Amino acid sequence: MSDSDSDALLFLTDAQLRRGIEAMFFAYRGFTEDPDRILALRGYGRAHHRAIHFVGRMPGTTVTNLLDILGVTKQSLNRILRTLIADDLVEVRIGERDRRERRLTLTPEGRALERDLADAQQARMRAAFRKAGPQAVAGFRAVLEHMMDPALQRQFAAMREREER
Amino acid sequence: MSDSDSDALLFLTDAQLRRGIEAMFFAYRGFTEDPDRILALRGYGRAHHRAIHFVGRMPGTTVTNLLDILGVTKQSLNRILRTLIADDLVEVRIGERDRRERRLTLTPEGRALERDLADAQQARMRAAFRKAGPQAVAGFRAVLEHMMDPALQRQFAAMREREER
DNA sequence: GTTGGAATGTCAACAAGGCTGACGTATTTT
DNA sequence: AAAATACGTCAGCCTTGTTGACATTCCAAC
Numbered sequence: 001m002s003d004s005d006s007d008a009l010l011f012l013t014d015a016q017l018r019r020g021i022e023a024m025f026f027a028y029r030g031f032t033e034d035p036d037r038i039l040a041l042r043g044y045g046r047a048h049h050r051a052i053h054f055v056g057r058m059p060g061t062t063v064t065n066l067l068d069i070l071g072v073t074k075q076s077l078n079r080i081l082r083t084l085i086a087d088d089l090v091e092v093r094i095g096e097r098d099r100r101e102r103r104l105t106l107t108p109e110g111r112a113l114e115r116d117l118a119d120a121q122q123a124r125m126r127a128a129f130r131k132a133g134p135q136a137v138a139g140f141r142a143v144l145e146h147m148m149d150p151a152l153q154r155q156f157a158a159m160r161e162r163e164e165r
Numbered sequence: 166m167s168d169s170d171s172d173a174l175l176f177l178t179d180a181q182l183r184r185g186i187e188a189m190f191f192a193y194r195g196f197t198e199d200p201d202r203i204l205a206l207r208g209y210g211r212a213h214h215r216a217i218h219f220v221g222r223m224p225g226t227t228v229t230n231l232l233d234i235l236g237v238t239k240q241s242l243n244r245i246l247r248t249l250i251a252d253d254l255v256e257v258r259i260g261e262r263d264r265r266e267r268r269l270t271l272t273p274e275g276r277a278l279e280r281d282l283a284d285a286q287q288a289r290m291r292a293a294f295r296k297a298g299p300q301a302v303a304g305f306r307a308v309l310e311h312m313m314d315p316a317l318q319r320q321f322a323a324m325r326e327r328e329e330r
Numbered sequence: 331g332t333t334g335g336a337a338t339g340t341c342a343a344c345a346a347g348g349c350t351g352a353c354g355t356a357t358t359t360t
Numbered sequence: 361a362a363a364a365t366a367c368g369t370c371a372g373c374c375t376t377g378t379t380g381a382c383a384t385t386c387c388a389a390c
Binding site: 228229240260266 | 339342
Binding site for chain 4: 208209210211212213237238240241244245263264265266
């Protein structure tokens with residue numbers, strides 16, 4: 001291996017990878033902290049946040065679709081969904097074309113909570129993005145995308161397209 | 166605001182921030198997946214991984230120090246440590262200067278598991294780093310650092326210095 | 331020296347939120 | 361009519377977070 005080759009690969013050393021791993025761990029804590037505080041006020045947890053987020057993002061989604069995205073069992077999701085429906089944050093309608101499906105949407109109250117949570121989480125993300133600059137943000141996202149499982153990468157790409165429409 | 170200003174801030178739109186948030190969520194799943202499989206074989210969870218990782222990184226650390234880094238209650242950590250000690254992965258020595266302290270180190274067996282876990286997690290990180298390139302990796306780390314809480318940022322910087330010695 | 335407070339760590343009990351397995355009920359597809 | 365799909369639910373388990381009560385040790389003030 002030539003000197004320039006090994007130079008070019010210096011960012012792949014064990015030490016560098018370990019730094020990446022630890023950065024990921026510490027940053028994720030910051031990432032969840034602010035919404036966690038809001039959720040705690042209402043006796044909810046992160047699972048509720050995830051459900052609210054993705055129902056808000058894809059209104060009219062089905063339970064099965066949500067299961068794929070969240071990567072939990074239906075029993076687990078059902079428990080959370082049950083409380084959200086009981087608390088009138090999520091609304092269920094029987095599918096029109098296929099009446100086995102349950103179409104999920106946020107109620108006005110659900111949208112309000114979704115905004116609160118998103119605002120809190122986005123504030124920190126915005127600050128980090130601004131301090132790091134656009135180039136860094138592009139890199140941040142590139143690395144994260146490559147770190148996902150292929151199936152999730154596709155999910156992610158699909159959401160991006162939904163965004164652009 | 167001039168056109169060039171608004172152009173420069175395009176990476177801070179709500180849509181971009183949302184993409185960042187979702188990327189973070191999906192990527193973290195990938196990030197934990199591979200070690201999770203190894204841990205499951207021995208009946209351990211992520212909490213065990215975190216403890217093993219940081220004890221390996223800072224041999225002779227105390228319980229309190231570990232608590233600061235992991236951000237859980239001492240009761241929670243204690244339960245995990247108890248199993249790791251019983252399974253002979255972590256060794257405890259009473260502090261020499263202050264006999265209230267418990268100094269933690271990995272046993273040879275603990276180091277072996279630590280390496281297995283690190284190898285699994287690093288493999289994915291290395292692949293992502295390589296595909297994204299050195300510039301992206303720098304950006305990735307810059308954004309993550311700015312996303313941490315200030316206290317954790319300091320912890321992170323301290324570990325980096327330890328690295329460089 | 332003794333004593334009282336602070337720091338360190340342990341044990342017990344509880345809750346959230348994952349999981350598996352089994353089963354029931356509509357509804358659609360074949 | 362039979363098979364497959366979408367969803368809900370009951371029961372029970374595990375990990376890992378929490379709070380509360382308690383034991384040990386150190387240190388500093390008296």
